[in-house]
Amino acid sequence: MNILEQYNYWVVVCLMMIGFFIVISHGNLVKKLMGLSVFQTSVFILYISMGKVSGGTAPILDQAYSVFSNPLPHVLILTAIVVGIATTALGLALVVRINEEYGTIEESEIQQKDDREC
Amino acid sequence: MLNHFPILQVIVPLLAAPICLLLQQRRLVWIFTTLVSAIALLISFQLLYQVQTQGTLIYELGGWQAPIGIEYRIDALSALLLVLVSAMSTVVLMGAHKSIEKEIPEDKQTFFYIAFLLCLAGSLGIIATGDAFNVFVFLEISSLSTYTLIALGKDRRALWASYQYLIMGTIGATFILIGIGLMYMMTGTLNMHDLSQRLPEVVQTKTVFTAFAFFIVGVCLKLALFPLHLWLPNAYAYAPSMVTAFLAATATKVAIYVLVRFTFTIFGVEFALSFLPLSELLMVLGLLGVFGASIVAILQTNVKRLFAYSSVAQIGYMIIGFSLGSQAGLKAALLHLFNHALMKGAIFMAIAGLVYRIGATNLEHFKGVGQRMPLTAAAIVVGGLSLIGVPLTVGFVSKWYLIVALLEQGLWPVVALVLMGSLLAVIYVWKLVEIAYFQTPSGELSPNGNEALSPQDALNPQDAFSQREAPWIILVPTWLLVVANIYFGIDTDFTVNVATQAVSSLFGESP
Amino acid sequence: MVILGFLVLTAISIALTKDLFASVMLTGIYSLLSASFFVVMDAVDVAFTEASVGAGISTILMLSTLTLTGRYENPARHNTTLGLVVVVITGALLIFGTSDMPSFGDLLAPVQQHVGPYYLNQSYEDIGVPNVVTSVLASYRGFDTFGETVVIFTAGIGVLGLLGFTANGNAQYENTVAPMYQHKILRIVSKVLIPPILLFALYVQFHGDYGPGGGFQAGVIFAAAIILYAMLFGVGSAKKVINQPLIQILSALGVLLYGSVGVVSLLNGKNFLDYSVLASDSVAGQHYGILLIELGVGITVTCVMIIIFFTFAGRIDKKHGVAQ
Numbered sequence: 007m008n009i010l011e012q013y014n015y016w017v018v019v020c021l022m023m024i025g026f027f028i029v030i031s032h033g034n035l036v037k038k039l040m041g042l043s044v045f046q047t048s049v050f051i052l053y054i055s056m057g058k059v060s061g062g063t064a065p066i067l068d069q070a071y072s073v074f075s076n077p078l079p080h081v082l083i084l085t086a087i088v089v090g091i092a093t094t095a096l097g098l099a100l101v102v103r104i105n106e107e108y109g110t111i112e113e114s115e116i117q118q119k120d121d122r123e124c
Numbered sequence: 125m126l127n128h129f130p131i132l133q134v135i136v137p138l139l140a141a142p143i144c145l146l147l148q149q150r151r152l153v154w155i156f157t158t159l160v161s162a163i164a165l166l167i168s169f170q171l172l173y174q175v176q177t178q179g180t181l182i183y184e185l186g187g188w189q190a191p192i193g194i195e196y197r198i199d200a201l202s203a204l205l206l207v208l209v210s211a212m213s214t215v216v217l218m219g220a221h222k223s224i225e226k227e228i229p230e231d232k233q234t235f236f237y238i239a240f241l242l243c244l245a246g247s248l249g250i251i252a253t254g255d256a257f258n259v260f261v262f263l264e265i266s267s268l269s270t271y272t273l274i275a276l277g278k279d280r281r282a283l284w285a286s287y288q289y290l291i292m293g294t295i296g297a298t299f300i301l302i303g304i305g306l307m308y309m310m311t312g313t314l315n316m317h318d319l320s321q322r323l324p325e326v327v328q329t330k331t332v333f334t335a336f337a338f339f340i341v342g343v344c345l346k347l348a349l350f351p352l353h354l355w356l357p358n359a360y361a362y363a364p365s366m367v368t369a370f371l372a373a374t375a376t377k378v379a380i381y382v383l384v385r386f387t388f389t390i391f392g393v394e395f396a397l398s399f400l401p402l403s404e405l406l407m408v409l410g411l412l413g414v415f416g417a418s419i420v421a422i423l424q425t426n427v428k429r430l431f432a433y434s435s436v437a438q439i440g441y442m443i444i445g446f447s448l449g450s451q452a453g454l455k456a457a458l459l460h461l462f463n464h465a466l467m468k469g470a471i472f473m474a475i476a477g478l479v480y481r482i483g484a485t486n487l488e489h490f491k492g493v494g495q496r497m498p499l500t501a502a503a504i505v506v507g508g509l510s511l512i513g514v515p516l517t518v519g520f521v522s523k524w525y526l527i528v529a530l531l532e533q534g535l536w537p538v539v540a541l542v543l544m545g546s547l548l549a550v551i552y553v554w555k556l557v558e559i560a561y562f563q564t565p566s567g568e569l570s571p572n573g574n575e576a577l578s579p580q581d582a583l584n585p586q587d588a589f590s591q592r593e594a595p596w597i598i599l600v601p602t603w604l605l606v607v608a609n610i611y612f613g614i615d616t617d618f619t620v621n622v623a624t625q626a627v628s629s630l631f632g633e634s635p
Numbered sequence: 636m637v638i639l640g641f642l643v644l645t646a647i648s649i650a651l652t653k654d655l656f657a658s659v660m661l662t663g664i665y666s667l668l669s670a671s672f673f674v675v676m677d678a679v680d681v682a683f684t685e686a687s688v689g690a691g692i693s694t695i696l697m698l699s700t701l702t703l704t705g706r707y708e709n710p711a712r713h714n715t716t717l718g719l720v721v722v723v724i725t726g727a728l729l730i731f732g733t734s735d736m737p738s739f740g741d742l743l744a745p746v747q748q749h750v751g752p753y754y755l756n757q758s759y760e761d762i763g764v765p766n767v768v769t770s771v772l773a774s775y776r777g778f779d780t781f782g783e784t785v786v787i788f789t790a791g792i793g794v795l796g797l798l799g800f801t802a803n804g805n806a807q808y809e810n811t812v813a814p815m816y817q818h819k820i821l822r823i824v825s826k827v828l829i830p831p832i833l834l835f836a837l838y839v840q841f842h843g844d845y846g847p848g849g850g851f852q853a854g855v856i857f858a859a860a861i862i863l864y865a866m867l868f869g870v871g872s873a874k875k876v877i878n879q880p881l882i883q884i885l886s887a888l889g890v891l892l893y894g895s896v897g898v899v900s901l902l903n904g905k906n907f908l909d910y911s912v913l914a915s916d917s918v919a920g921q922h923y924g925i926l927l928i929e930l931g932v933g934i935t936v937t938c939v940m941i942i943i944f945f946t947f948a949g950r951i952d953k954k955h956g957v958a959q
Binding site: 012013014015016017018019020021022023024025026027028030031032033034036037039040041043044047048050051054055056057058059060062063064065066067068073074075076077078079080081082083084085087088089090091092093094095096098099100101102103105111112114115 | 639640642643646647649650655658659662665666669672673676677678679680681684685688689692693696697699700701703704705708709715717718719721722723725726729730733734736738739740741742744746747750751754755758759765766767768770771772776779780782783786787789790793794797798845846847851943946947950
């Protein structure tokens with residue numbers, strides 16, 4: 007097993023974890039959503055990487071080429087991107103409503119306000 | 125036409141959702157939605173019948189054969205779940221109109237029904253499909269619509285609960301996506317059946333191990349297994365009452381289905397539960413869930429939160445059954461899954477009725493409802509007895525099977541713990557009974573409830589708190605579920621047979 | 636692999652910066668970078684989508700949200716230790732998992748063996764479309780794409796359900812000045828640009844069979860043109876062009892168009908979404924089917940994107956209205 011061959015995947019793992027860390031550790035609701043989208047985008051990179059064939063080309067059939075990269079991960083990720091933007095849009099709508107009702111978009115302040123109510 | 129039923133099951137509610145947007149008229153939308161759900165229920169019964177007579181149904185979407193295209197694959201387990209989900213949605217929708225009119229602003233009610241149908245279709249899609257990636261797509265349909273449904277609650281905390289669920293749910297879904305991706309990487313296929321045949325070759329690799337770990341964590345987030353349950357209580361407590369009833373009866377059940385489907389059909393029991401210490405881990409978490417959540421439930425003052433924690437505890441029982449890895453254990457888990465849906469459905473429907481009259485969910489507002497709304501309160505009591513596991517209710521049946529399964533492996537201490545868990549249920553149910561039946565309402569009850577009352581009721585609050593039952597349109601479906609609780613508690617043929625069939629097909633298929 | 640390095644840098648700066656506007660921009664850059672990475676990886680369709688969605692639509696939405704909520708985040712963090720522990724464990728598990736992965740770009744990896752080659756070798760015969768991604772997306776896995784269209788529709792319903800109508804409620808804000816009203820040059824330039832953008836969207840819509848593109852990308856571009864118009868000339872005047880209830884109905888019709896193609900197959904005795912029934916020749920049928928469903932996707936995506944943008948913009952108008 008050549009270590010260098012997995013270099014790509016390692017970087018992708020780092021990217022995923024940075025995104026994941028932003029989601030967990032930041033208290034700002036918009037920032038959390040950004041973290042989520044970084045996390046998801048990195049997973050997309052993982053999928054796309056696995057479909058790549060060295061020396062291949064984009065899977066649009068043409069006489070000039072004979073080696074193509076695998077189209078299936080591309081299709082899956084197209085769907086996943088759409089799911090991602092749908093989630094982000096809904097999340098942002100929620101943030102807007104939360105801001106209207108609570109007057110803040112910081113997790114800790116919202117928690118405080120809720121505790122006072124209980 | 126009969127051979128198209130697997131796909132009709134999902135696309136009927138799926139296509140009905142956009143049609144709702146064209147209908148506009150609120151009452152019409154409600155009738156239409158309920159009708160669609162009822163049709164889905166009939167289809168699911170037909171499917172169950174077909175599965176029982178013809179065995180597993182396979183439907184190739186787009187006419188492309190399985191690993192190339194997507195296929196639907198319905199066996200006894202999926203058929204049982206399809207019946208459960210569409211039955212619950214139909215019952216909840218029957219009662220939804222009145223409750224929704226009161227709890228959701230007028231201009232948003234249409235969106236409520238659309239989201240409800242999408243949620244239903246998403247759940248049905250997850251259950252019917254035989255393709256791992258398709259699970260993810262439909263999971264997101266049902267999740268996104270669930271976030272919307274929860275956020276429609278009138279308390280502002282509903283928004284916060286929905287946001288938290290969105291974050292947790294998306295992390296869960298992304299984990300599942302990573303798991304599916306790694307599996308695909310090692311096998312080159314996404315079809316579940318195909319996966320189950322190709323995985324054994326590579327099962328020893330670390331990549332498959334990682335895939336499985338990510339998958340388990342992702343699903344456990346979705347099904348609210350004990351330490352990952354944090355999103356659930358608030359989501360249940362602040363969502364509109366009918367949404368709570370629907371979610372409590374279906375959402376976590378679908379997640380458990382996904383867990384069972386992936387571990388048993390794709391990975392196979394041997395790999396899933398014996399190669400890893402997963403079995404022990406899940407059992408400990410299940411027990412912790414039963415105790416932790418039950419104790420927290422006892423401390424709650426909000427009735428919806430109380431039963432939400434109780435749900436987390438009941439999920440613990442299912443996971444214990446699942447973790448045994450034996451046929452009997454899985455059968456107990458499935459029975460409890462079905463039965464718990466009946467109990468929580470009945471309880472939350474009854475609470476929806478109470479909320480409709482009282483307008484609040486704090487325990488103190490429930491003083492004396494036993495006298496004022498005897499039928500509604502009785503429904504909660506029967507549901508509660510079922511939760512405890514009293515004989516003649518469904519709760520008894522599933523606990524019985526669970527204990528038998530545990531004894532089969534000689535796990536005496538666990539049996540004792542399960543019984544102790546039931547005692548905790550006695551405490552929190554009793555707490556409610558005591559307030560409902562043995563305390564008289566304290567003078568004026570209106571303060572917090574006011575904003576929930578409809579304009580006419582608000583004018584003369586006395587009238588609103590006079591001795592009135594919940595409207596019959598909520599009461600009838602509630603009692604349908606209550607009767608189901610007792611019926612399936614006495615006549616166990618149907619549930620046990622289907623569960624047995626489901627289990628044997630799962631064990632037969634696994635490599 | 637320089638791109639990957641830049642990606643890491645961008646991600647770290649997103650985590651560190653306190654200025655939310657800057658982080659939005661960085662997230663946009665992150666998307667663009669990953670899009671270019673996708674091009675290197677031969678995934679042109681994905682790159683196209685990621686660029687238009689990640690760097691375009693999602694940036695606009697995040698900026699609109701920030702206009703409503705405020706620019707800076709609270710420096711106080713919590714869960715940092717817990718977060719680190721969780722992240723390190725998850726990351727370690729993933730790294731552990733990579734050690735048995737087939738090496739990168741390997742033609743003999745399982746991924747390249749089973750289903751993938753079938754698509755590459757058979758799709759032209761089955762479907763007759765050179766872009767294999769389109770064949771898989773629209774036909775072999777057409778049901779996933781149907782699900783995806785429904786996901787977008789669900790998001791539209793969710794946003795509408797949460798932020799409500801802005802159709803007629805605030806007529807008094809109709810003439811709210813657009814944020815970029817003063818920029819005359821921008822306005823003239825974009826007036827010239829919008830028609831070609833719309834044309835390009837149509838090209839992308841109908842050319843997806845041969846090159847990268849398809850209903851989803853076209854929908855996003857189409858919506859982007861209208862959003863651009865709204866930003867420069869004011870949401871009010873854009874609303875005069877775009878009728879809100881109509882847009883909602885269209886978004887539903889897009890899903891229904893997709894679904895009804897499937898229902899037609901059902902009525903003809905074939906399985907759901909089997910396009911071969913649409914014409915006497917099965918390959919021609921596939922062609923029609925793909926064209927129709929891509930159109931459905933395009934309509935729904937355009938409408939939902941417009942709905943989402945206008946509901947957000949409606950909130951901004953409302954806020955300014957209250958402030959005045």
